[in-house]
Amino acid sequence: MSxxxxxxxxxxxxxxxxxPDxxxxERFGRHRDRIRAVLPHVGVEHIGSTSVPGLAAKPVVxxxxxxxxxxxxxxYLGQLLAAGYVLRVREPGHRLVRTPARDVHVHVYERDAPAVGEYLLLRDHLRADAADRRLYEDTKRALMTxxxxxxxxxxxAKTEVITAIKDRARAALR
Structure with missing residues (x-):
C-alpha cells in the first residue's frame, strides 16, 4: 500500500x-477494555495529550x-469495527479507527514500528518534564487561536516543537 x-x-x-480532565x-480504560475484549493479544497504551496529567488537551483520547x-x-480491523469503531485512515504502517462521536482515536501500528517508540517517548517525557509540558501546552494554545x-x-504545525521535545527526551535518557 503506497x-x-x-x-x-x-x-x-x-x-x-x-x-486537564x-x-x-477513565475513558481510556473503558476503551482499552473494549479493545482487549475483541483483540486480547494486542498491546494497548494511552497516548497523546490526554495521557499526560496536568496537560490541557483537545478532549479526544x-x-x-x-x-x-x-x-x-x-x-484486527473487522473486530475493531464490530466493537463500534469506524475506519478513518488507512496508510502504510498505520490505521486509524475512531468512535462515531470522534472522542476516541485508535491508532494501530505494528509492535516494532518506529512510531510506537516515538509516541511513548513523547508521552513519558511530558509526564516527567514540567518545562516541556508547559512549552507544548503553550504551543498548542497559540496554534488554537x-x-x-x-x-x-x-x-x-506542532511538529517542530514536538521534535525538539523528543530530542531533549532522548538526550535525557543517555
Whole structure:
C-alpha cells in the first residue's frame, strides 16, 4: 500500500483545548477494555495529550494499539469495527479507527514500528518534564487561536516543537 486513504476527506478542527480532565484516563480504560475484549493479544497504551496529567488537551483520547502485522487487517480491523469503531485512515504502517462521536482515536501500528517508540517517548517525557509540558501546552494554545480547515494541518504545525521535545527526551535518557 503506497497511498493514504482518509475516509470522509479533510475535516476542520472544531474542538478547543480543555483543561486537564481526570475522566480522560477513565475513558481510556473503558476503551482499552473494549479493545482487549475483541483483540486480547494486542498491546494497548494511552497516548497523546490526554495521557499526560496536568496537560490541557483537545478532549479526544488517543489509544495506541500494536499488532503483529499491520497488513493483516483480517486479524484486527473487522473486530475493531464490530466493537463500534469506524475506519478513518488507512496508510502504510498505520490505521486509524475512531468512535462515531470522534472522542476516541485508535491508532494501530505494528509492535516494532518506529512510531510506537516515538509516541511513548513523547508521552513519558511530558509526564516527567514540567518545562516541556508547559512549552507544548503553550504551543498548542497559540496554534488554537488560528482557524484550521484541516485537522492534519494543525497536527503538522506542532511538529517542530514536538521534535525538539523528543530530542531533549532522548538526550535525557543517555
Amino acid at each position: 497511498t493514504v486513504e482518509i475516509v470522509g476527506g479533510a475535516e476542520p478542527l472544531e474542538v478547543a483545548l480543555h483543561e 481526570p475522566r480522560w484516563p 488517543d489509544v495506541l494499539v500494536t499488532v503483529d502485522d499491520i497488513t493483516a487487517e483480517e486479524d 488560528r482557524r484550521w480547515t484541516d485537522t492534519n494541518d494543525y497536527a503538522d
